[in-house]
Amino acid sequence: MAELALTSTAHMLSGHTIPRIGLGVFQNRDSCTPACLSAFKAGYRHVDSAQVYRNEDQVGEAIRKSGLDRKDLFITSKVVSRNQGYDLTITGVNESLERFGLDYLDLFLIHDPLGGKEKRLATWRALIKLRDEGKLKSIGVSNYGVHHLEEIKAEGLETPSVNQIEASAEFAPFRLHPWCQQRPIVEYCNKNGIIIEAYTPLAQAKPGYLTNPVVVAIAEKHGKDSAQVLIRWSLQTGHVVLPKSATESRIYSNANVYDFKLDEDDMGKLNALDAGDKGAVTWNPVNAP
Template structure:
């Protein structure tokens, strides 16, 4: 899995944006059934001419579609929309369907993995309780947990649990949806002569997260990928680490504490 992904949530020009992302060097695209752009992503993959095996594509099933049979059907529908033989990573989009449906959905995804329809099974917006639920059911833990993650919302209990259990942490909203005017972020940005989004994405990478920035603007798509010719030092990291506001720092739905 490439360490930098390209998000397409609420991207209504997804095909064009994904093609721009491929030009900028991205090889990891994060979609979802509820985004309604799986077909557009698939079209971009086909039009790009890039070998499918060089790309890492994710989709997700939202709670309204949870359940064993609906998940099996949904994965097949996603494969058709993408025009793929397999999906690299498939996530349970959120934990809001309750224990029974969460576990049924997870078991269905494991079946799809065995059938070769998906390569890896993961979750999104899962808290420690939801991950423990999987373990207590005697099932293998997910490979990925995708959560809202940036200096203002660091979700330390979940992150620590994932690290202890070898679960990769993907970070959505890594550039705080453009709300980057905090003085500490601006100070680090000025110090390195980089824009605030690049600083936030670099913070994410240096914390060993997999950030998923999104943009429909070609110049932003390109600049968000220019992260490998500078590094934040310990002072920079400490300054950004100190910004954590816990749950109140979340800017998205962040349903990690849902029962």
């Protein structure tokens, strides 16, 4: 694996690249614009939003205030199940673009699989159409299990570029961390060229996780904090990572993970923390019918 840096990217099936680290803005409606501006100053170029987050307009405001070139930014949004379906998806994406104040989005995801097979496939077809029209650069899914991905393949439709996994809260994308590694889904995605995005790789700061003795010992070994160790684990595992924070100091700290490397012993100890479904901190709808 090439040495990581804040400018590192991963290649997607769409032919585009995605920055390996980005800012998650879930549950940030009050200070989303300043958080994004802090992230841009820290060197982030990737912001992960969603229609249901109700802050697309604030992300757009930050983009305009930043003075950065649009082509240098990577902006994501998503459509949740209650707004899915062919026509609703097309309308919703156009409305998202208006809220952002953008001509296109770099990535757009089906936010969850809870709408059922018919609606999932109709939504995917709508995203393909919007991508072909140039309104979306790449398209993908979130919270999808293997059988959800297989139904797309069975219809002869193109493979999603991205799957976000282990959920942080209702209608939020998946989060991936050492306690919930979602190995069957990760293995499937890796085999089929689907990028894994790990939303909030800090296990939502669940009590006992950041203070876990294994994590703390590894952090002390490298002169880092526990959050930085967990972000580094996700990066070295090959995931795209979306740590969430509205605090400027944490935004900078979460990006300060490129001056150390977890060794084989560190990775082995962190991998051994996997608790399967029991390690999920909130919902985990990958088994939705």
